[in-house]
Amino acid sequence: MSVKIRFFARFRELLGTDVIAEFAPGTSLTGLIKQVAGKNKEGYDAIFDENGTFREFVILMRNTKRVDPAESGNIMVTDGDEIAVFPPVAGG
Amino acid sequence: MLSERERERYKRQMMLFGDEGQERLKKAHIFIAGAGGLGSPIAIYLAVAGVGTLTIVDMDVVDRSNLNRQILHFDTDTGKKKTVSAEEKLRALNSDIIVNAIDEEIGGANASRLVGRADGIVDAMDNFPTRYLLNEVALEKKIPLFHGAIRGFHGQATTILPGKTPCFRCIFPKAPPKEAFPVVGTTPGIIGTVQANEVLKYLLGRGNLLTGRLFVWDGLESRADEICVEADPCCISCGTSKTP
Numbered sequence: 287m288s289v290k291i292r293f294f295a296r297f298r299e300l301l302g303t304d305v306i307a308e309f310a311p312g313t314s315l316t317g318l319i320k321q322v323a324g325k326n327k328e329g330y331d332a333i334f335d336e337n338g339t340f341r342e343f344v345i346l347m348r349n350t351k352r353v354d355p356a357e358s359g360n361i362m363v364t365d366g367d368e369i370a371v372f373p374p375v376a377g378g
Numbered sequence: 379m380l381s382e383r384e385r386e387r388y389k390r391q392m393m394l395f396g397d398e399g400q401e402r403l404k405k406a407h408i409f410i411a412g413a414g415g416l417g418s419p420i421a422i423y424l425a426v427a428g429v430g431t432l433t434i435v436d437m438d439v440v441d442r443s444n445l446n447r448q449i450l451h452f453d454t455d456t457g458k459k460k461t462v463s464a465e466e467k468l469r470a471l472n473s474d475i476i477v478n479a480i481d482e483e484i485g486g487a488n489a490s491r492l493v494g495r496a497d498g499i500v501d502a503m504d505n506f507p508t509r510y511l512l513n514e515v516a517l518e519k520k521i522p523l524f525h526g527a528i529r530g531f532h533g534q535a536t537t538i539l540p541g542k543t544p545c546f547r548c549i550f551p552k553a554p555p556k557e558a559f560p561v562v563g564t565t566p567g568i569i570g571t572v573q574a575n576e577v578l579k580y581l582l583g584r585g586n587l588l589t590g591r592l593f594v595w596d597g598l599e600s601r602a603d604e605i606c607v608e609a610d611p612c613c614i615s616c617g618t619s620k621t622p
Contacts, residue, residue: 294532294596294603295529295530295532298532299530299598303596303599342552343552343553343555345550345605347605347606350606370605372594372605374527374534374550374553374554375527375528375529375532375533375534375554376509376554376556376557377415377504377527377528377529377559377561378412378414378417378501378502378503378526378527378528378566
């Protein structure tokens with residue numbers, strides 16, 4: 287089973303643009319992103335804090351719907367899902 | 379009424395929207411929060427398009443490290459107040475509009491007064507706290523907020539219409555960490571121009587605005603994506619189910 291993860295901005299620079307990830311049944315959204323981001327420490331640290339929690343500003347979407355990162359541990363990924371992980375930027 | 383000089387100046391864009399459109403621009407008053415990387419292209423393009431009144435607010439002084447992107451300011455402006463430099467350039471670009479450049483820091487005590495009776499607010503800020511403040515003012519006055527932000531080669535933009543679209547806080551409930559962000563001039567050039575384009579479309583009543591959509595620009599790929607954004611009923615700024 288596989289999903290597509292779209293990273294944006296800084297996350298994209300660290301982890302790639304459109305990542306196709308294989309996953310085992312019962313994998314949560316959090317687990318999936320940790321699995322993919324885990325390949326690059328800097329990428330992982332950009333998304334997750336020292337407790338393994340999503341940094342509060344991270345925006346998560348699943349199939350174009352917003353997901354509260356705090357809930358993403360309870361959401362199981364399904365085959366064909368498209369996940370977006372986005373860090374808002376603040377400069378001007 | 380447009381003067382002969384204005385007709386000549388705007389001739390090529392009046393082919394798109396005629397006298398009626400140009401008059402709409404002339405009557406409009408747009409507030410630009412910031413005269414930096416985003417504020418520069420925004421102010422330049424709104425000025426040359428003939429938006430009748432521009433109010434631009436910045437408290438900063440031109441620094442040499444600004445010059446890679448803040449194209450309203452030149453080498454010879456280093457050390458000058460950004461408002462002084464901006465006003466000079468905008469008036470030189472278009473002597474047929476009114477430019478008010480205000481040297482103040484935007485804060486809770488003055489934001490609403492500074493925006494006054496402007497028809498819209500353009501976010502050319504470099505921090506989220508002031509963006510949240512501008513969001514509150516836009517909601518209070520029921521006027522659009524044209525958001526933009528950048529970092530490095532990446533940028534985002536969206537147009538917020540109070541009561542119709544998600545507000546800024548619906549979209550970004552939590553701020554990213556404060557930092558001295560990296561930036562190359564083309565990025566705010568692109569995002570600032572997208573914001574200015576949104577302002578023109580709004581004033582002209584033409585096209586489809588970036589409402590409910592976050593325009594996401596990747597300058598390394600030269601690719602734009604779109605993220606759909608929705609109002610949050612529990613939003614502390616605009617939510618219908620927020621505690622009064």
